[in-house]
Amino acid sequence: MKNYNKINVEQQNRVELHEQLGLTGAEISINILPQGTNVPFVHSHKKNEEIYAIIEGEGSVVIDDEKICLKAGDWLRISPAAKRQFFAKVNTPLKYICIQVKEKSLEEYTMTDAIVY
Amino acid sequence: MKNYNKINVEQQNRVELHEQLGLTGAEISINILPQGTNVPFVHSHKKNEEIYAIIEGEGSVVIDDEKICLKAGDWLRISPAAKRQFFAKVNTPLKYICIQVKEKSLEEYTMTDAIVY
Numbered sequence: 717m718k719n720y721n722k723i724n725v726e727q728q729n730r731v732e733l734h735e736q737l738g739l740t741g742a743e744i745s746i747n748i749l750p751q752g753t754n755v756p757f758v759h760s761h762k763k764n765e766e767i768y769a770i771i772e773g774e775g776s777v778v779i780d781d782e783k784i785c786l787k788a789g790d791w792l793r794i795s796p797a798a799k800r801q802f803f804a805k806v807n808t809p810l811k812y813i814c815i816q817v818k819e820k821s822l823e824e825y826t827m828t829d830a831i832v833y
Numbered sequence: 834m835k836n837y838n839k840i841n842v843e844q845q846n847r848v849e850l851h852e853q854l855g856l857t858g859a860e861i862s863i864n865i866l867p868q869g870t871n872v873p874f875v876h877s878h879k880k881n882e883e884i885y886a887i888i889e890g891e892g893s894v895v896i897d898d899e900k901i902c903l904k905a906g907d908w909l910r911i912s913p914a915a916k917r918q919f920f921a922k923v924n925t926p927l928k929y930i931c932i933q934v935k936e937k938s939l940e941e942y943t944m945t946d947a948i949v950y
Contacts, residue, residue: 719915720896724906733884734942737910741882741934742859743942744908758950764942765858767850769930779837789841791861793854798836799950813886813930816946817858821938825851825860825881829933833875833916 743816749775749804761796767815768792768802775810776803786810795819860933866892866921878913884932885909885919892927893920903927912936 721737725746734743749755758778768777770790777784778801779794786792786802794800796819804810823829838854842863851860866872875895885894887907894901895918896911903909903919911917913936921927940946 719912721910722901723908725908733908737908739910740936741938742884742932759947762946763940764946767859784839791840791842791850791854793838793856795836815859815932816942817934818938818940819857821858821935822860823880823935825933829879829881830876
């Protein structure tokens with residue numbers, strides 16, 4: 717495999733990057749929930765930690781029956797077993813990035829994993 | 834640990850999320866390179882794949898002596914061993930997210946890792 721891959725992501729309701737970028741340590745999706753809509757199911761994960769970044773708009777997420785309000789600049793880590801469902805506000809779309817990684821898979825990072833030249 | 838953590842990230846030159854969010858499968862940083870500046874060193878990684886998302890602005894990255902132009906909406910996967918250095922354009926800051934994950938650590942994802950209720 718080439719030492720890098722690059723793509724440009726156009727605005728769409730959902731874009732999944734794993735295959736397009738040849739990712740091996742994460743899946744990343746870029747999502748837009750139109751105003752007044754929600755992800756149509758509740759879900760949890762078997763092994764994967766999810767990290768959400770709110771990019772634009774406002775909404776909420778229900779995690780194990782607790783409602784958490786969301787706005788641009790918010791970042792969330794959600795444990796695999798937690799049940800989650802995302803909602804856009806009635807008058808505002810919610811744009812967010814979702815990053816899936818295997819829980820406890822990171823060993824070293826930044827200065828302890830880097831080689832600086 | 835609680836089943837989720839949430840923070841709101843204010844605009845700063847560099848914010849690292851690992852400790853603030855209690856991440857276990859990734860390190861994520863949010864970075865702003867002021868116009869005309871660059872990361873002051875070249876680096877590679879021992880085990881970690883890096884994924885970069887360009888959020889705002891324009892710039893470039895040199896990967897193993899190849900220069901790649903960057904603008905908002907670009908996403909990059911970079912292999913651990915590749916030598917990389919990021920540059921903001923002379924008249925435009927470069928805002929980007931960097932996600933570090935252990936290469937080949939993801940097993941299942943999305944529908945094969947999810948439990949839907």
